[in-house]
Amino acid sequence: MDITISIKKNVLVVSLSGELDHHTAKKVKDITEEAIKNKSVTNLVFDFTNLTFMDSSGIGVVVGRYKLIDSLGGRVAIVNSSASIDRLFTMSGIKKIIAVRPTLSGAINYLQEEIS
Amino acid sequence: MNNNMKLEFLAISDNEKFARTAVAAFITQLNPTLDDIEDVKAAVSEAVTNSIIHGYKNISGNVYITCTLRESEAEIVISDKGCGIENIELARTPLYTGSKDSERSGLGFTVMETFMDAITVESVPDKGTTVTLVKKINSPSPSSL
Numbered sequence: 001m002d003i004t005i006s007i008k009k010n011v012l013v014v015s016l017s018g019e020l021d022h023h024t025a026k027k028v029k030d031i032t033e034e035a036i037k038n039k040s041v042t043n044l045v046f047d048f049t050n051l052t053f054m055d056s057s058g059i060g061v062v063v064g065r066y067k068l069i070d071s072l073g074g075r076v077a078i079v080n081s082s083a084s085i086d087r088l089f090t091m092s093g094i095k096k097i098i099a100v101r102p103t104l105s106g107a108i109n110y111l112q113e114e115i116s
Numbered sequence: 117m118n119n120n121m122k123l124e125f126l127a128i129s130d131n132e133k134f135a136r137t138a139v140a141a142f143i144t145q146l147n148p149t150l151d152d153i154e155d156v157k158a159a160v161s162e163a164v165t166n167s168i169i170h171g172y173k174n175i176s177g178n179v180y181i182t183c184t185l186r187e188s189e190a191e192i193v194i195s196d197k198g199c200g201i202e203n204i205e206l207a208r209t210p211l212y213t214g215s216k217d218s219e220r221s222g223l224g225f226t227v228m229e230t231f232m233d234a235i236t237v238e239s240v241p242d243k244g245t246t247v248t249l250v251k252k253i254n255s256p257s258p259s260s261l
Binding site for chain 1: 155
């Protein structure tokens with residue numbers, strides 16, 4: 001699991017490459033929370049473009065960080081284009097609270113839209 | 117087609133990827149679709165993770181997998197000799213987790229039920245748990261080759 005942290009247009013982008021399961025989830029959690037603490041941004045994008053596998057542990061990681069960001073007044077979006085990962089999002093109901101977009105620019109644009 | 121393999125490995129999270137990858141490699145003999153392979157990998161990953169964090173509660177033990185290939189289906193049996201499940205119905209309830217760790221989504225059994233064609237769970241407290249997963253693999257008919 002490779003994790004890349006960047007900031008694009010005042011949004012924290014956490015890009016994952018590899019397989020997200022129970023074994024790799026803690027590393028993703030720890031690095032993401034450290035970045036949220038250290039960077040002065042409130043919105044978060046999980047970029048799953050280069051994720052080759054995810055199971056329900058990935059849902060736990062995303063929901064846990066959603067709760068943190070939500071408590072800080074921010075919003076979360078996910079970049080994903082994998083059909084198998086999308087089925088997990090649909091099954092879990094996570095799309096009701098977190099936007100999933102096929103591209104990073106789409107996810108960032110979504111977070112920058114005014115909340116009407 | 118009738119083939120069989122067995123795996124036994126230490127119940128540590130480092131082996132989760134090994135387990136699902138090994139089972140996926142074995143079932144390729146049935147000519148599964150890529151979706152079939154992803155389904156099996158996800159379900160095996162959930163069952164093995166359950167054995168590690170719930171069955172053995174991260175203490176030492178082994179996980180056992182038997183995979184049997186038949187004409188058009190794969191049967192995968194994943195078992196542990198851990199603490200067992202007191203209430204299987206409750207454990208299978210979507211979003212329920214027996215873990216105090218807030219990172220657990222409570223969706224493991226839901227993934228197995230959604231992605232597999234059949235699942236049975238047998239468990240005896242203090243003896244262990246056996247999860248049997250069946251995935252239908254529809255090999256292309258000779259006329260479509």
